[in-house]
Amino acid sequence: MKISRIFLSIVVSVLLAAFVSAAETPSGNMLPKDFAGWHAQSPIKTSTDPAAADPINAALIKEYGFNDLESATYTREDGRKLTIKAARFQDASGAYGAFTYYKLPQMLVEKIGDQGASLNERVLFYRGNILVDAVFQNLTAMSAAELRELADGLALPPGNTGKLPGLPRYLPSESYVKNTAKYIVGPVGLAKLDIPGQLVDFNSGAEVVEGTYNTSAGNADLILVSYPTPQIAAEQLRKIDAARLQGPNNSSTPVVNSPMFDKRTGPIVVIAMGPLSQSEAKSLLASVNYEADVTWNENTYFTKKDNIGNLVVNVIYLCGIIGGFAIVAGIAFGGVRVLVKRLWPDRVFDRAEDVELISLHLSHGAPQPPQIDGKSLN
Numbered sequence: 482m483k484i485s486r487i488f489l490s491i492v493v494s495v496l497l498a499a500f501v502s503a504a505e506t507p508s509g510n511m512l513p514k515d516f517a518g519w520h521a522q523s524p525i526k527t528s529t530d531p532a533a534a535d536p537i538n539a540a541l542i543k544e545y546g547f548n549d550l551e552s553a554t555y556t557r558e559d560g561r562k563l564t565i566k567a568a569r570f571q572d573a574s575g576a577y578g579a580f581t582y583y584k585l586p587q588m589l590v591e592k593i594g595d596q597g598a599s600l601n602e603r604v605l606f607y608r609g610n611i612l613v614d615a616v617f618q619n620l621t622a623m624s625a626a627e628l629r630e631l632a633d634g635l636a637l638p639p640g641n642t643g644k645l646p647g648l649p650r651y652l653p654s655e656s657y658v659k660n661t662a663k664y665i666v667g668p669v670g671l672a673k674l675d676i677p678g679q680l681v682d683f684n685s686g687a688e689v690v691e692g693t694y695n696t697s698a699g700n701a702d703l704i705l706v707s708y709p710t711p712q713i714a715a716e717q718l719r720k721i722d723a724a725r726l727q728g729p730n731n732s733s734t735p736v737v738n739s740p741m742f743d744k745r746t747g748p749i750v751v752i753a754m755g756p757l758s759q760s761e762a763k764s765l766l767a768s769v770n771y772e773a774d775v776t777w778n779e780n781t782y783f784t785k786k787d788n789i790g791n792l793v794v795n796v797i798y799l800c801g802i803i804g805g806f807a808i809v810a811g812i813a814f815g816g817v818r819v820l821v822k823r824l825w826p827d828r829v830f831d832r833a834e835d836v837e838l839i840s841l842h843l844s845h846g847a848p849q850p851p852q853i854d855g856k857s858l859n
Contacts (some may be wrong), residue, residue, distance in 0.1 A: 511567040512551045517627035519563055527550045534568050541831035544667040545569040545578045546571035562618040569611050574640040578664040586660045593630035609637040648707045652692045653768035661693035681706050685713050701755030714748045717780055747771030
């Protein structure tokens with residue numbers, strides 16, 4: 482008995498270890514051996530080290546939720562080469578954030594995957610939670626179509642991990658400098674863009690998107706900081722304004738060398754920085770307005786089944802049906818009886834032998850007591 486218990490414990494431990502290992506290991510390969518006429522020159526390399534993907538920005542892509550990397554060199558029959566790196570993140574927000582960081586303003590927009598951009602022989606795109614960086618030896622007219630075939634073969638993340646952040650859609654389109662929107666999820670990305678860290682509190686669950694806009698005096702930055710609730714956003718805005726009013730001697734004051742304007746709309750703190758006039762800043766801030774998306778996730782109990790008025794109407798209908806059925810049944814029963822009596826009188830109903838009457842003979846008077854010799858026994 483003791484040996485069997487030990488054996489059972491070992492089996493359970495091995496199964497648990499295998500389950501944990503499977504949960505921690507990314508599922509499925511990203512890069513195929515062959516696609517669109519391209520063939521992998523050597524075995525596909527894999528790594529879970531963010532430095533293998535980008536030694537300079539390893540901390541940044543780790544902040545975006547980097548999971549693993551696959552890289553390979555592909556060749557065609559004509560000798561051309563294609564180098565591809567595919568980085569997988571925990572969710573689509575991480576892949577989107579990394580895409581916005583690597584995307585350059587001079588890149589051309591490409592319809593590859595969810596979003597794509599290209600510059601010379603380099604093509605950058607993401608699909609779901611996978612970011613792909615492809616470098617061609619020589620571009621052709623079919624290069625984009627070949628990468629679309631690759632993108633279509635990439636597995637999409639399950640559930641909510643494939644949902645993109647909604648904050649970037651609040652960036653206004655007027656005067657926006659193409660390909661300058663950056664999505665930031667932590668202090669490393671904030672520092673990469675030279676945005677003062679005091680403007681954002683990531684400990685409160687903040688997410689940031691920043692874009693560049695043309696003004697009469699040059700380029701200005703518009704920063705949107707989203708917090709979980711409007712109350713947190715209002716508190717953070719008060720802290721920013723209070724620190725700015727206290728002057729440069731306050732250590733918590735954001736270091737800003739240019740004019741700064743701010744406001745709050747819902748849970749979003751909007752900050753405009755750069756060579757902005759008062760009117761330009763007011764117009765830029767006014768173009769950002771939060772729109773609440775209401776989602777019913779609780780039963781309101783106001784369906785046809787649960788509506789009390791609908792229940793009363795149905796009860797009335799039921800009473801009418803029952804009453805109508807009773808009337809029809811009564812008429813049918815009485816009509817059948819009358820019809821049978823007319824067709825077969827005294828044969829089916831009211832037959833003489835079936836009729837038993839109790840007669841009291843009240844008209845005969847009271848019974849007389851018995852008598853003997855003319856005398857009553859009473």
